[in-house]
Amino acid sequence: MKSVQLSSVISDKTSQSFWPAGVAYINHQLVPIQDAKIPILDWGFLHSDATYDVAHVWQGKFFRIDDHIDRFFAGMDRLHMDCGLSKAEVKQVMVDCVVATGLQDAYVEIICTRGQPAPGSRDPRTCENQFWAFAIPFVHILDPAKQGLSVIISQRQRIPAASVDPTIKNYHWLDLVLGLYEAYEQNAESVLLVDSAGNLCEGPGFNLFVLSGDRLMTPKSGVLHGITRKTILELGVAQGLDVCEMDITGVMAAEADEIFVTSTAGGPMPVTSVKW
Ligand SMILES: Cc1ncc(COP(=O)(O)O)c(C=O)c1O
Incomplete structure (x- = not known):
């Protein structure tokens, strides 16, 4: 089994192997995709109050990753959100997620949600915005076996x-x-x-x-x-x-x-x- 060098903290139960079904970055940890859960009261879930981006990795390389990260940060800015990470840190998380899957072709999503308001409040300014990411096997809109x-x-x-x-x-x-x-x-x-x-x-x-x-x-x-x-x-x-x-x-x-x-x-x- 190859070892995976990750800059992020990974959960100990999985540090020895790849997770080809997918990996998520949640609460500063990488976890297998099936264990990834978000809080039900997050407005990202309750109100679609979120922005996101999707980049792809093809044959081991990201395509225009900086353009995706720039678009993600521009969206957060206009939604009064701050994911709490720099562009370089977001890029590192994306790379870490893919490395942890062991995949050569992957679909990599980064998400910023509004988070949860203070108890009893409906004021979005009381929310602590949340950052999430995941990498899963490449997703095709068009079945590659089909012509169009x-x-x-x-x-x-x-x-x-x-x-x-x-x-x-x-x-x-x-x-x-x-x-x-x-x-x-x-x-x-x-x-x-x-x-x-x-x-x-x-x-x-x-x-x-x-x-x-x-x-x-x-x-x-x-x-x-x-x-x-x-x-x-x-x-x-x-x-x-x-x-x-x-x-x-x-x-x-x-x-x-x-x-x-x-x-x-x-x-x-x-x-x-x-x-x-
Ligand atoms: C609504 C919508 N339009 C267009 C696109 C294509 O954008 P991109 O080429 O950056 O994937 C997407 C991608 O998910 C989308 O969700």
Whole structure:
């Protein structure tokens, strides 16, 4: 058995081996994922009062880890949260979690929750914000054995940016999950939601791209600024494509040469059928 060098404190019952099913960082300790528990009164659980980020490790290397950590800290800042760790410490926890799994390909999530208010209080300023992290085996949105994703365009609106800013990565996912059920009813695998004007936004865990000729388009607003989206925008410019962040209608998507979605959970993924 290989030994695992960790800078964080690990619980003694597990210090000798990897935990390939996953590892969580809770209360300054690494624990097997199945032992990871959060307090029921944390507002992260009760109110979705949290921000998070997900990075991936592929063949033993993190992809754009600093971009993920920067986005996480920007989100906390705007939510009046402080996870109590520096960016370097958060990065170390992420590395430690992955090392402790022994995995080469992993899905690594960092979370800051509001925490619990003082007894009897409903004032978020009395909460001590909490930091959590975990690494688990890589999660694919698109089954790697499949050629592409079938999606529907739902008329369900993504939570508007004026309510919850989608550039702060958040757990307001009920619109996305209900959209998924609509997709399953129509024998599709996933869903794209729209904004209040009917323009396409994003789906459960991914951004959208539409290619028409040499014009590569992605929705401009009402979406998370995905790290994979950012990478594709950079690659599009490098390829000499006419890259545009703009409003995209369902008709534009239907008439496009290609549609694909992008996510940490799978990179760029072709869309092979669209229904609406
Ligand atoms: C709502 C939403 N949009 C887009 C994305 C894609 O972002 P990224 O490329 O950073 O994974 C995600 C990722 O989880 C997401 O949750």
